Amino acid sequence: MIVSQITRRLRVRPNIVIDWCGRFEQEGLPGLLDRSCPGKPVRYGGDFCKQVMELFEQPPAGGQVHWDGAAVTDHLKTSTCAVWHVLRKEGICLSRQRS
Numbered sequence: 030m031i032v033s034q035i036t037r038r039l040r041v042r043p044n045i046v047i048d049w050c051g052r053f054e055q056e057g058l059p060g061l062l063d064r065s066c067p068g069k070p071v072r073y074g075g076d077f078c079k080q081v082m083e084l085f086e087q088p089p090a091g092g093q094v095h096w097d098g099a100a101v102t103d104h105l106k107t108s109t110c111a112v113w114h115v116l117r118k119e120g121i122c123l124s125r126q127r128s
Contacts, residue, residue: 073111080105081115097123 035046052060081101089096090104101112116123 073107073114077107077111078115078118081112082119085121095123 032043032046032050035041036043039046049061054060084101084104085096089100091100093100098109098112098116102109105112
């Protein structure tokens with residue numbers, strides 16, 4: 030079979046089939062076993078999450094009544110996206126919900 034036939038039959042991309050062929054040539058049948066995939070590297074781990082959560086236990090800086098996203102990012106010297114990612118993950122909403 031050629032690569033295009035295999036890709037159609039198995040419904041995978043051609044580069045995957047080419048990788049399989051290369052691994053089979055080098056390692057034989059064991060080369061076709063599934064490999065572990067490390068996935069996307071963690072940018073902000075448990076330590077960062079812990080820092081954000083501990084910060085909410087402290088009084089807000091700069092005479093504020095409560096912490097907001099900008100104050101947290103300024104205090105931790107990090108990106109706004111990172112802080113909001115942690116807050117969403119923990120189910121915390123900094124703005125009041127009004128009906």
